[in-house]
Amino acid sequence: MARSRTGFWLSVPVYAAVVALCVAPLLILLAYSFFQVSFVAVLKEPTLKNYVRILGSETYRWLILKTFGSGLMVAAITAVIGYPVAWFIAKRVVAAKSAFLTLLLVPLYTGDLVRIFAWRMLLGAEGVINTFLMAIGVIREPIGALLFSSLATHIVLTYNYLPFMVLGLWLAFEALDDRLVEAAADLGAGATSTFRRVTLPLTLPGLVAGSLMVFVMVVGDYLTPQLLGGASGVTIISAINDLFGTAFDWPLGSAIAWTMLAILALAFAGAAIVISRSSLGKALAAGEA
Amino acid sequence: MIAADRAKDTSGLGNSPLLQGIAVHKDYGGVHAVRGVDFRIAQNSYVTLLGPSGCGKTSLLRMIGGFEALSSGVLELDGQSLDGVPASRRPVNTVFQNYALFPHLSVEENVGFGLAYRSLSKAEMASNVESALALVQMSPMAKRRPRQLSGGQQQRVALARAIVNEPRLLLLDEPLSALDRRMRKDMQIELKDLQRRLGMTFLHVTHDQEEAFALSDEIIVMNNGRIEQQASPAEIYRRPATAYVADFIGGANLAPGRILSVAGETAVIDTPLGRFECPSVAGLQEGDKAVLCIRSELLRLQAGEGGFEAVVTHTVFRGAEWLVEAKTQGGIVISLIVDEPEPPLVGSAVRLGFDPARGWIVSAPTEG
Numbered sequence: 001m002a003r004s005r006t007g008f009w010l011s012v013p014v015y016a017a018v019v020a021l022c023v024a025p026l027l028i029l030l031a032y033s034f035f036q037v038s039f040v041a042v043l044k045e046p047t048l049k050n051y052v053r054i055l056g057s058e059t060y061r062w063l064i065l066k067t068f069g070s071g072l073m074v075a076a077i078t079a080v081i082g083y084p085v086a087w088f089i090a091k092r093v094v095a096a097k098s099a100f101l102t103l104l105l106v107p108l109y110t111g112d113l114v115r116i117f118a119w120r121m122l123l124g125a126e127g128v129i130n131t132f133l134m135a136i137g138v139i140r141e142p143i144g145a146l147l148f149s150s151l152a153t154h155i156v157l158t159y160n161y162l163p164f165m166v167l168g169l170w171l172a173f174e175a176l177d178d179r180l181v182e183a184a185a186d187l188g189a190g191a192t193s194t195f196r197r198v199t200l201p202l203t204l205p206g207l208v209a210g211s212l213m214v215f216v217m218v219v220g221d222y223l224t225p226q227l228l229g230g231a232s233g234v235t236i237i238s239a240i241n242d243l244f245g246t247a248f249d250w251p252l253g254s255a256i257a258w259t260m261l262a263i264l265a266l267a268f269a270g271a272a273i274v275i276s277r278s279s280l281g282k283a284l285a286a287g288e289a
Numbered sequence: 290m291i292a293a294d295r296a297k298d299t300s301g302l303g304n305s306p307l308l309q310g311i312a313v314h315k316d317y318g319g320v321h322a323v324r325g326v327d328f329r330i331a332q333n334s335y336v337t338l339l340g341p342s343g344c345g346k347t348s349l350l351r352m353i354g355g356f357e358a359l360s361s362g363v364l365e366l367d368g369q370s371l372d373g374v375p376a377s378r379r380p381v382n383t384v385f386q387n388y389a390l391f392p393h394l395s396v397e398e399n400v401g402f403g404l405a406y407r408s409l410s411k412a413e414m415a416s417n418v419e420s421a422l423a424l425v426q427m428s429p430m431a432k433r434r435p436r437q438l439s440g441g442q443q444q445r446v447a448l449a450r451a452i453v454n455e456p457r458l459l460l461l462d463e464p465l466s467a468l469d470r471r472m473r474k475d476m477q478i479e480l481k482d483l484q485r486r487l488g489m490t491f492l493h494v495t496h497d498q499e500e501a502f503a504l505s506d507e508i509i510v511m512n513n514g515r516i517e518q519q520a521s522p523a524e525i526y527r528r529p530a531t532a533y534v535a536d537f538i539g540g541a542n543l544a545p546g547r548i549l550s551v552a553g554e555t556a557v558i559d560t561p562l563g564r565f566e567c568p569s570v571a572g573l574q575e576g577d578k579a580v581l582c583i584r585s586e587l588l589r590l591q592a593g594e595g596g597f598e599a600v601v602t603h604t605v606f607r608g609a610e611w612l613v614e615a616k617t618q619g620g621i622v623i624s625l626i627v628d629e630p631e632p633p634l635v636g637s638a639v640r641l642g643f644d645p646a647r648g649w650i651v652s653a654p655t656e657g
Contacts, residue, residue, distance in 0.1 A: 186382055
């Protein structure tokens with residue numbers, strides 16, 4: 001008894017920290033999402049007006065959709081690029097493995113802003129790429145769409161979050177036993193079939209983990225679209241920022257934030273159900289894959 | 290000389306072997322794992338590849354399975370070269386050392402994995418899987434996952450997964466090494482029984498000579514990338530082709546010496562233990578360096594004159610008998626089996642003898 005009570009008291013600071021720093025702010029935000037604004041004062045009378053406004057506003061619906069669309073797209077692109085890279089580092093590099101992983105992470109050591117401005121040097125009208133293409137005569141006029149566009153945003157988002165995808169996949173590939181691939185070949189599976197029946201299912205946990213990380217970070221990224229997106233740089237995150245800042249409409253901002261959270265939670269719950277019903281999920285639950 | 294012996298050994302097994310290796314060579318960037326070996330594996334036989342770790346037996350198995358390319362030489366299965374045939378198209382299946390069962394698939398899905406690449410109906414596939422699982426007594430576990438099985442059960446599933454494809458040749462890579470001793474004995478009997486019932490050819494890699502003896506129609510002894518001898522277990526034990534085989538198989542007592550004369554299939558050898566006329570390998574000549582092999586169970590304590598003297602250094606009780614270690618005057622350490630209630634005292638001098646007709650002379654190792 002005494003021991004379990006000691007354990008309880010020792011764990012109190014952890015729970016307290018989680019409640020104070022994580023749960024409480026979210027609940028305050030939730031509470032605010034049901035309030036409303038009258039001129040410069042927040043009226044603390046419960047209402048669903050904010051949520052109705054979000055649902056009714058084509059702009060907010062579009063911004064939310066756009067943000068999740070960006071997240072999915074960047075997750076998909078980084079998965080396609082990262083999969084072979086992770087395989088290569090895990091299965092083909094022997095001596096220089098830590099060097100490769102360090103190189104992969106080096107860009108993360110510099111700040112967001114530095115990376116973004118470096119890309120502006122590359123993509124700008126007088127940037128490295130346009131100047132080079134003009135010098136070799138491929139184009140006469142600089143390609144304006146390279147910078148301050150949705151294209152620029154997605155190039156840099158992909159660049160920024162690719163390492164996280166590679167890390168997730170790399171771990172999965174490290175855990176993949178080469179003999180399983182040999183066993184598949186031994187049993188008659190060609191390269192494609194081995195990939196579909198053995199490699200992909202066994203690296204899927206890494207793919208899911210990497211995709212979730214990239215997706216969440218892209219959805220929450222504020223700087224990249226703002227500084228590289230130009231006119232397309234307005235995101236649901238920047239909208240929330242504006243609502244809390246210049247517009248002074250905390251309740252609406254809170255409601256948008258909670259709408260995002262709810263959609264994400266539903267999507268994750270759905271994914272979790274699908275995965276747990278699949279054979280892979282059962283293997284995962286049994287601690288096998 | 291070894292080649293001549295081998296030709297004699299395999300002559301009784303028919304003219305068209307299932308698998309034939311000709312000058313099979315493998316080197317990994319300058320490290321010669323397999324050094325140009327020749328061998329023949331007869332149809333419907335149980336053959337073990339026996340040798341210490343690093344002798345090249347696993348490399349040889351992996352080349353047969355199609356997981357490694359040959360550096361040079363030829364492998365022929367049913368008279369057809371396997372050169373360029375990928376593992377997936379070889380009528381060869383493997384039981385991997387640590388089973389390599391697919392963790393994300395159930396037992397029956399594992400066993401059915403290879404059947405997807407043959408034109409079978411769903412019903413045929415299911416019944417094949419079922420009978421393969423029944424064969425290894427794993428039917429009740431069909432829905433489980435590999436991780437929920439014991440080592441022995443995983444072993445059976447791996448076996449079922451391979452034999453369900455009815456391969457021409459089944460490769461087993463140290464399949465019993467992860468099992469405990471008791472389980473290993475049981476599985477040995479089952480493996481041998483399975484091979485007989487299926488009429489399949491098994492090629493089994495092991496470093497355990499007891500296992501090789503228990504299972505094999507033929508043993509291929511490998512050392513340092515070469516095949517030292519391929520013969521029946523009895524032949525290998527009684528007439529080892531080289532001093533290495535004599536020592537590796539059952540740890541014979543070896544006394545180095547020089548050939549004094551050769552007469553037909555026997556030779557006279559002069560050793561620190563004395564002069565003996567014993568059967569010998571072919572090709573020995575007068576004056577050659579040679580080694581006399583005497584199995585421990587052939588040595589007897591001798592009461593009267595004759596034989597040679599030795600001082601007892603250790604005695605080990607083995608239940609049915611005593612294992613006695615003694616040192617002769619020439620400094621050769623000799624072990625012998627004493628089938629008496631009490632062994633000779635440690636430190637006492639004993640006189641030892643053996644029937645020279647059951648000794649065996651091989652040429653001295655050239656290396657080392």
